[in-house]
Amino acid sequence: MKRGAWDRLLDATVVLSFGRAGYERHARAFHPGELEVSLAGKTAWVTGANSGIGYVTARALGALGARVVLLCRDEARGASALARIRGEVPAGAFELDRLDISSLADVRAVVARRSEAVHLLVHNAGVLPLQRTTTSEGHELTWATNVLGPFALTSLLLPNLRQAKARVLTVTSGGMYPVRLGLPALQGQVERFDGVAAYAQTKRSEVILNALWAAREPGIRFHAMHPGWADTPGVQHSLPRFHGLTRQILRTPEQGADTLVWLAAAERPGHSSGQLWFDRAEAPTHAFPWTRESERERAALWGLCERLTQTAPAGLPA
Numbered sequence: 298m299k300r301g302a303w304d305r306l307l308d309a310t311v312v313l314s315f316g317r318a319g320y321e322r323h324a325r326a327f328h329p330g331e332l333e334v335s336l337a338g339k340t341a342w343v344t345g346a347n348s349g350i351g352y353v354t355a356r357a358l359g360a361l362g363a364r365v366v367l368l369c370r371d372e373a374r375g376a377s378a379l380a381r382i383r384g385e386v387p388a389g390a391f392e393l394d395r396l397d398i399s400s401l402a403d404v405r406a407v408v409a410r411r412s413e414a415v416h417l418l419v420h421n422a423g424v425l426p427l428q429r430t431t432t433s434e435g436h437e438l439t440w441a442t443n444v445l446g447p448f449a450l451t452s453l454l455l456p457n458l459r460q461a462k463a464r465v466l467t468v469t470s471g472g473m474y475p476v477r478l479g480l481p482a483l484q485g486q487v488e489r490f491d492g493v494a495a496y497a498q499t500k501r502s503e504v505i506l507n508a509l510w511a512a513r514e515p516g517i518r519f520h521a522m523h524p525g526w527a528d529t530p531g532v533q534h535s536l537p538r539f540h541g542l543t544r545q546i547l548r549t550p551e552q553g554a555d556t557l558v559w560l561a562a563a564e565r566p567g568h569s570s571g572q573l574w575f576d577r578a579e580a581p582t583h584a585f586p587w588t589r590e591s592e593r594e595r596a597a598l599w600g601l602c603e604r605l606t607q608t609a610p611a612g613l614p615a
């Protein structure tokens with residue numbers, strides 16, 4: 298679906314696009330009935346499913362009939378989300394498993410202990426820490442959580458995802474638009490750490506990796522989406538000033554998650570792979586020519602992820 302000139306003008310304001318008014322305007326063009334589908338027989342893994350966009354996505358997929366595994370780093374928060382989601386969707390099939398996606402050891406462990414077919418893999422967990430933190434494996438936390446862990450999880454699940462003809466969905470952010478990929482900044486190798494800049498680098502990388510995965514794995518559907526601005530615990534805690542200024546115009550978590558659920562369940566996204574989506578429409582990956590990375594830089598990003606995760610995926614063309 299292409300948006301008209303008036304929509305494009307309003308979208309250029311960002312506020313009238315990323316906020317609730319943008320969702321409501323874009324939703325007028327949604328095709329009715331696209332989410333009247335059954336996901337019975339499908340298993341979905343959702344990372345960071347105990348809060349915000351991850352929680353409402355898990356709930357929506359469960360309500361559509363999928364068996365949903367909530368992958369959460371904190372057992373108590375996970376258990377509380379599981380109890381809540383079971384109360385809200387009594388007919389749903391939900392399970393909880395522990396996964397700290399910033400830990401490559403944890404990623405290996407979850408793949409080793411679960412042998413089920415995964416039809417929908419939702420890379421939702423994300424962080425925006427304002428201080429530099431290093432994981433016990435030696436990686437800056439934003440980079441480890443938002444990029445390295447998800448890369449490792451997709452890589453290690455590949456045989457399974459291929460067999461299931463899976464959809465692999467990544468929640469990125471419109472905050473990546475002003476940023477050009479820079480590998481040192483992406484890894485937090487900067488003199489003065491800036492959490493928002495580090496976050497934007499990881500979100501830019503997610504969009505690039507989404508396209509690279511799609512080119513390498515034609516049997517799997519890869520999609521990235523950005524939710525606009527949704528009122529979630531993540532925004533409240535990581536960006537309190539932004540939240541205070543914009544809370545009246547923020548989307549609900551459900552509105553933020555709508556495109557994610559659509560990508561998981563609707564028929565249309567089953568016909569393409571590698572794109573970025575926003576409000577059920579394809580979105581440009583770049584808003585400015587100077588943010589475009591070269592093929593060489595994309596390859597360097599891929600190589601770095603492969604090397605650091607030690608997960609050279611089997612059978613990938615060079």
Ligand SMILES: NC(=O)c1ccc[n+]([C@@H]2O[C@H](COP(=O)([O-])OP(=O)(O)OC[C@H]3O[C@@H](n4cnc5c(N)ncnc54)[C@H](OP(=O)(O)O)[C@@H]3O)[C@@H](O)[C@H]2O)c1
Nearest residue numbers: 345348349350370397398399422423470526527529530531
């Ligand atoms: N809300 C927005 O406006 C917005 C805009 C652009 C992009 N996004 C993206 O949307 C996604 C969801 O964010 P949200 O707004 O819903 O925030 P949220 O409410 O903070 O949810 C983030 C989830 O990720 C989990 N998480 C963080 N680190 C993790 C780790 N190492 N392992 C496993 N889970 C981890 C959190 O678990 P804990 O509860 O244990 O911390 C939480 O469940 C993120 O990728 C974010 O970048 C959101």
